[in-house]
Amino acid sequence: MKNILTEIVAHKHVEVAARKQQRSVEELEQTSLFKRTPLSLAQFLQDPAKTGIIAEFKRRSPSKGLINGEVTVQDVTTAYTRYGASGLSVLTDEKFFGGSSDDLQQARALNNIPILRKDFIVDEYQIVEAKAIGADVILLIAECLTKDEVAQLAKFAHNLGLEVLLEVHSGDQLEKVTDHIQLVGVNNRDLTTFRVDFNRSCELAPQIPAGKCKIAESGISNTDAIITLKQAGFQGFLIGEHFMKEANPPRAFEQFVSELANKSAK
Numbered sequence: 601m602k603n604i605l606t607e608i609v610a611h612k613h614v615e616v617a618a619r620k621q622q623r624s625v626e627e628l629e630q631t632s633l634f635k636r637t638p639l640s641l642a643q644f645l646q647d648p649a650k651t652g653i654i655a656e657f658k659r660r661s662p663s664k665g666l667i668n669g670e671v672t673v674q675d676v677t678t679a680y681t682r683y684g685a686s687g688l689s690v691l692t693d694e695k696f697f698g699g700s701s702d703d704l705q706q707a708r709a710l711n712n713i714p715i716l717r718k719d720f721i722v723d724e725y726q727i728v729e730a731k732a733i734g735a736d737v738i739l740l741i742a743e744c745l746t747k748d749e750v751a752q753l754a755k756f757a758h759n760l761g762l763e764v765l766l767e768v769h770s771g772d773q774l775e776k777v778t779d780h781i782q783l784v785g786v787n788n789r790d791l792t793t794f795r796v797d798f799n800r801s802c803e804l805a806p807q808i809p810a811g812k813c814k815i816a817e818s819g820i821s822n823t824d825a826i827i828t829l830k831q832a833g834f835q836g837f838l839i840g841e842h843f844m845k846e847a848n849p850p851r852a853f854e855q856f857v858s859e860l861a862n863k864s865a866k
């Protein structure tokens with residue numbers, strides 16, 4: 601692990617240590633959202649009435665800088681839900697992605713589909729926080745965590761009733777999959793170089809352990825890609841920038857879904 605990912609993870613440890621001083625785990629456990637029963641993204645991805653798209657609210661990124669600073673969580677996420685997203689992904693990292701816990705809490709209040717807390721989880725405290733702000737799923741990035749850390753964090757999340765998406769970028773990282781992980785994502789973006797290789801998902805699909813829900817992540821920018829990925833066995837498609845870079849992400853999402861439905865009907 602090196603470069604931007606090293607920087608993000610180092611900052612995450614500092615950030616989490618500071619937040620622990622501000623709000624205890626006991627306090628987070630008292631919130632009403634912490635007591636809510638999470639939704640299952642794995643189940644929503646099986647619903648044929650939905651698109652399989654996990655639509656991401658992403659204002660900025662290390663690879664692209666500012667993507668969209670104009671739109672609101674309300675306008676974008678409610679449109680994604682209305683037009684058939686199977687789930688939402690909300691960036692909660694502030695420094696590198698311009699997101700926040702407040703973004704996720706707003707999305708939770710407005711949408712009744714599963715929400716992934718998109719962040720760099722290195723500590724159990726962030727998983728308690730994820731539940732307390734209304735997330736249903738947490739992300740664990742194999743590149744940032746040892747096999748033991750993945751196992752421990754996934755078990756902790758599972759015990760809180762949250763689902764776990766383990767993100768991999770290479771075949772060897774699949775050794776980190778455990779029973780407490782329901783969803784395995786292949787990130788087409790190399791997080792150390794930002795290079796996107798769309799073929800990465802299709803190459804790794806056959807190696808993902810049976811019984812796990814397969815998600816393709818990053819660099820998906822057209823409906824033909826979804827059709828190819830479905831044929832390769834993927835049930836979920838995590839898409840951020842393709843919609844967020846537009847002045848009107850809701851309209852871009854609606855048009856994409858409509859084109860996908862027309863192609864799928866043929």
Ligand SMILES: O=C(O)c1ccccc1NCC(=O)[C@H](O)[C@H](O)COP(=O)(O)O
Nearest residue numbers: 661662663791817818819820839840841
């Ligand atoms: O997007 C980045 O630049 C990035 C850099 C470093 C770590 C993570 C990064 N992205 C997180 C993601 O995985 C994507 O937001 C997600 O898969 C959606 O990708 P896209 O559709 O390409 O926006």
